[in-house]
Amino acid sequence: MFHNTESEEELREQVQGLEQEILQVLRENSDLKRRLRQNRISSLPTRDQLQEDLDDILYSWTHPHQTFQAVMLIRLGQEIDELKNSIDTAAYEWVIYQIGHRLQELIPEGMYLYHVRSLDFLVMYQPESSHSLRTFLALVLERVTSPVLMGSSLQIVRASLGMSLFPRDGRTMTELLLKANLALGQAQKNAKPFKIYSPEILVKEKNRQALYQDLLKALVGSPEEGGSSQFELYYQPKIKLSNLSESKARLAKIDAEVLIRWNHPQKGLLFPGTFLPLAEETGLILPLGKWLFYEFARFQERNKGNPLENSLAYSINVSPKQLTSSDLAEVLQNLVAQSALSAAKTTLELTESCLYEEPERTRQLLDKLKTMGFPLSLDDFGTGYSSLTNIHQFPISELKIDQSFVRNLPGNSQDLAIVQSTLMMGKAMGLSVIAEGVETQAQLQTLWGMGCDRIQGYLISHPLTESELKSFVERIHFQGMLFEVRNNEA
Ligand code: G
Ligand code: MN
Numbered sequence: 001m002f003h004n005t006e007s008e009e010e011l012r013e014q015v016q017g018l019e020q021e022i023l024q025v026l027r028e029n030s031d032l033k034r035r036l037r038q039n040r041i042s043s044l045p046t047r048d049q050l051q052e053d054l055d056d057i058l059y060s061w062t063h064p065h066q067t068f069q070a071v072m073l074i075r076l077g078q079e080i081d082e083l084k085n086s087i088d089t090a091a092y093e094w095v096i097y098q099i100g101h102r103l104q105e106l107i108p109e110g111m112y113l114y115h116v117r118s119l120d121f122l123v124m125y126q127p128e129s130s131h132s133l134r135t136f137l138a139l140v141l142e143r144v145t146s147p148v149l150m151g152s153s154l155q156i157v158r159a160s161l162g163m164s165l166f167p168r169d170g171r172t173m174t175e176l177l178l179k180a181n182l183a184l185g186q187a188q189k190n191a192k193p194f195k196i197y198s199p200e201i202l203v204k205e206k207n208r209q210a211l212y213q214d215l216l217k218a219l220v221g222s223p224e225e226g227g228s229s230q231f232e233l234y235y236q237p238k239i240k241l242s243n244l245s246e247s248k249a250r251l252a253k254i255d256a257e258v259l260i261r262w263n264h265p266q267k268g269l270l271f272p273g274t275f276l277p278l279a280e281e282t283g284l285i286l287p288l289g290k291w292l293f294y295e296f297a298r299f300q301e302r303n304k305g306n307p308l309e310n311s312l313a314y315s316i317n318v319s320p321k322q323l324t325s326s327d328l329a330e331v332l333q334n335l336v337a338q339s340a341l342s343a344a345k346t347t348l349e350l351t352e353s354c355l356y357e358e359p360e361r362t363r364q365l366l367d368k369l370k371t372m373g374f375p376l377s378l379d380d381f382g383t384g385y386s387s388l389t390n391i392h393q394f395p396i397s398e399l400k401i402d403q404s405f406v407r408n409l410p411g412n413s414q415d416l417a418i419v420q421s422t423l424m425m426g427k428a429m430g431l432s433v434i435a436e437g438v439e440t441q442a443q444l445q446t447l448w449g450m451g452c453d454r455i456q457g458y459l460i461s462h463p464l465t466e467s468e469l470k471s472f473v474e475r476i477h478f479q480g481m482l483f484e485v486r487n488n489e490a
Pocket of ligand 2: 257317349379
């Protein structure tokens with residue numbers, strides 16, 4: 001009996017203990033749930049909360065008196081993410097908190113605001129009219145992107161906004177979010193502050209994904225697996241002129257730029273402009289770029305000892321991604337050691353955007369490539385942000401004046417001035433300057449008149465296949481090539 005009471009008491013204690021433990025777990029669970037539903041930094045409801053609210057939101061939207069609703073996805077610029085890694089660890093949280101707070105102040109009663117991902121906010125807005133929607137949208141962007149004060153310094157915030165409309169663009173939240181997201185992607189891609197979803201965006205995205213799949217298949221289905229490559233190298237002459245008489249110049253030297261073409265199984269021959277941007281965005285440029293170097297080495301191997309090897313120097317385009325995230329130096333090192341590829345005769349053409357993404361790292365890589373013997377050229381010069389003075393920091397030996405400045409010569413006086421000053425300063429800095437996209441005799445005469453002796457463009461030659469290049473070189477060898485360089489009417 002006595003024993004019994006004692007064990008009853010023990011049991012009661014045990015049960016009580018268990019109860020406490022269960023309560024504790026429950027408390028922790030609800031704490032966890034609460035934390036999952038509320039962003040730690042902005043205190044705004046999260047994606048998890050959105051998931052729970054969806055039914056209520058849609059129910060209220062489908063009520064008869066409602067007109068239309070806007071789903072807005074706002075993404076802060078990558079520079080905010082970079083703040084995370086800065087020495088001031090509180091800065092990131094402060095900026096996020098401030099922006100969340102500003103948005104909250106803007107959202108009217110009964111509408112919704114979520115902090116769905118670290119840099120993404122979602123607003124569900126019920127406008128009274130399309131006019132009030134436009135005003136609200138502008139206000140959101142204005143408030144989000146006005147600088148945030150941090151102590152004594154200012155943080156600039158960039159943002160993009162994508163918007164879809166209920167019920168026009170969809171009746172389920174999944175559909176509306178997907179479309180707001182697609183619109184946001186378009187805004188980001190085109191560097192626009194906002195984009196409203198339209199069916200063309202979906203078509204564009206579908207085409208893009210189809211092209212991506214085709215590109216992937218073309219890269220995977222390599223010749224080693226029995227198929228023949230869908231990619232092909234073309235060569236566009238870059239020439240140097242020398243004086244022959246007062247009114248004539250002759251072609252003195254031919255170089256060639258290696259260009260890629262894609263023999264698409266359904267679409268036919270595609271120019272690089274139609275697929276290289278996608279390859280660059282998706283990272284497929286890395287395998288494609290590597291293929292191009294190896295293929296060019298095979299071209300050199302094939303042409304050992306003949307005029308295509310002996311008398312010509314080549315240039316190859318290198319994309320920004322290849323420069324920052326690939327084993328470019330190793331690949332080139334291997335090719336120089338093991339193939340007919342000659343560093344001194346292979347110029348690497350870079351665009352200006354290559355130089356400024358990670359300037360220190362890039363400079364080191366470029367120095368290394370230069371030491372290996374590769375001449376470096378700055379392609380599309382004038383379209384980016386570089387000035388001739390900061391180019392000085394990089395081991396560049398050639399400038400290519402972008403075709404957009406050549407196109408309107410000699411009529412456009414602004415382009416004339418740009419070309420003239422590029423030529424003068426380039427020469428003063430010891431750089432070789434070449435004009436690309438030269439299509440007419442008048443453009444050639446103007447350029448020659450300004451002291452430009454290097455030319456590339458349809459006037460000289462379109463990009464050629466290997467055998468066409470051979471014929472071109474043989475023909476020049478035989479006949480030479482003369483150019484009128486003085487406009488007789490002038
Ligand atoms: O970015 P980059 O400068 O490397 O691009 C060269 C591109 O310009 C190639 O696709 C080439 O076919 C094209 N191109 C070459 N010469 C001319 C020309 O004279 N006119 C035009 N419109 N395009 C050219
Ligand atoms: Mn180029």
